Amino acid sequence: MHLFASRGLDATTLQSVADVVGISKQAILHHFRSKEDLHEAVLSELVNHWQRTLPQLLLTAGATKNRFDAVIAELMAFFTADADRARLVIRELLDRPAQTRELLSRTVRPWLSSIAGYIRIGQERGVHRADLDADAYLIQVLLLAMIGTATCEVTGVLLGDETEGRQRFSKEFARIAHTALFTPRHLKPANSRPSNKESHES
Amino acid sequence: MHLFASRGLDATTLQSVADVVGISKQAILHHFRSKEDLHEAVLSELVNHWQRTLPQLLLTAGATKNRFDAVIAELMAFFTADADRARLVIRELLDRPAQTRELLSRTVRPWLSSIAGYIRIGQERGVHRADLDADAYLIQVLLLAMIGTATCEVTGVLLGDETEGRQRFSKEFARIAHTALFTPRHLKPANSRPSNKESHES
DNA sequence: GCTCACACTTACCAATTGGTAAGTAAAGCC
DNA sequence: GGCTTTACTTACCAATTGGTAAGTGTGAGC
Structure with a gap:
């Protein structure tokens, strides 16, 4: 996974994988029919991890007071825990758009739809x-979280130290996502009646 | 550029480039010493285009009433005009983080710093x-614009038609960037005195 | 002790890779 | 008309690629 994520599918040779693992190239081909097979295995492992983690993420976040900020924090945590996850997904997005679209439709779309519904309820309540x-909002939040963690090695330095950069990035990311979602508190009506009167600001 | 952007450096063979251009592989090696040479040429062409376009972009945007929205629109236009631009940059970000960091420091950082200063003035004015x-805000706006246009082929379908998806994406992108930057109008003091009293919303 | 499945290695292969060397045809300059 | 430069082609190459075929050793089950 690390090699596929950091170098890409074509730049990763079976030999390089074998060297890292410490076995021969043919030992890999003994366990996986082909390079493509190995690639799919790595990918589906990531997807499985995602599928396992996400429900738990939403549950633990749901217990908290401000649910949304917790979800955002957990989302970032998922990718910052291993930047290769984000890198791998982005590479798939670029390298095999058609297949990845199909994959995301199966695995991520349901979650997005459900959260989008939750957001719409919030919209009706003001x-x-x-x-x-x-939908567009959620996709962009997701994409931003991924590209941010995937490239923190590069962008980090533009924000001082790399760890400091990561922190500033995460904080600003949470702020952007939060601000773009919630209406300012004083605009929200005391009772939860729909209110669309907030015109385009500034 | 199209091949490098859509397939990546390693997956793009000199032969495939030659086939597209309609000449022999050796004809390419006649004009460029090596594959790496060709790659750098493609890259520097993109950077030059960026350097040529950006000042003009900021100028035309500056003439408009709401300068910021115009810049955002122009930024998106730059990448949507040719999605390969965004794809190529993202690939560089992933494939060669160290070199790309250095490249961005030279070419993009000055612009970011200057715009960041402009934003800070706005902050003092409330x-x-x-x-x-x-800084973190600008980087994320830039990254989001790129990853969005680079993957519109994939994400577009999640938002209905691909062209419709692009539109919704662009609109929501502008909204997010706008909302995250500006204070709500009614919070802005009538005279332009500094006001830091806007606490964290919600 | 025998068998057999499994994990792995050695030996090998055709295809493709980026790149070199040498030749060639045409256009411009004198 | 000769001469040189430019743009390209043909011929070739070593290295590496993913992948196949045929062994080898070892532990479990009987």
Whole structure:
């Protein structure tokens, strides 16, 4: 996974994988029919991890007071825990758009749809901004989390130290996502009546 | 550029380039010493284009009433005009982090710094949100614009038609960037006195 | 002790890779 | 018309690629 994520599918040779693992190239081909087989195995392992983690993520976040910020924090944590996850997904997005689209439709779309519904409820209650496009918003939050963690090695230095950069990035990411989602508190009506009167700001 | 962007450096063979261009592989090696040479040429062409376009972009945007939205729109236009630009940059970010960091430091950082200064002035005037991290914000806006256009082929379908998806994406992108930057109008003091009293919303 | 499945290695292979060397045809300059 | 430069082609090459075929050793089950 590390090699596929950091170098890409074509640049990763079976030999290089074998060297890292400490076995011969043919030992790999004994366990996996082909390089493509290995690649799919790595990919599905990532997807499985995602599928296992996400529900737990939403549950633990749901227990908290401000659910949303917790989800954002957990989302970032998932990718920052291993930047290769984000890198791998982005590479798939670039290298095999058609297959990845199909994969995401199966694995991620249901979650997005469900959260989007949650956001729309918030919109009707005036908690979430009325002019927000829930689906597009969620996709961008997800993409931003991924590209951010995938490239933190590069962008980190533009924000001082790399660890400091990561922190500033995470914080600003949470702020952007939060601000773009919620209506300012004083605009929210005391009772939870729908309110679309917040016109385009500034 | 198209091949490098869509397939990556290693997956792009000199032969495939030659086939597309309609000449022999050796004809390419006649004009470029090596594959790496060709790659650098493609890359520097993109950088030059960026350097040529950006000042003009900021100028035309500056003439407009709401300067910021115009810049955002132009930024998206730059990448949507040719999605390969975004793809190529992202690939460089992943494939060669060290060199790309150095490249971006030279070519993009000055612009970011200058715009960040502009944002900070806005913060002092209370126009821009006080809790915003100008540098981190700008980087994320840039990254989001790139990853969005680079993957529109994939994400587009999640938002209906691909062209419709692109539109919704662009619109939501502009909204997010706008909302995360500006303070709500009614919070902005009538005279342009510094005001940091806007606490964390919600 | 025999068998057999399994994990792995050695030996090998055709295809493709980026790259070199040498030749060639045409266009411009004198 | 000769001469040189430019743009390219043909012929070739060593290295590496993913992958196959045929062994080898070892531990478990009987």
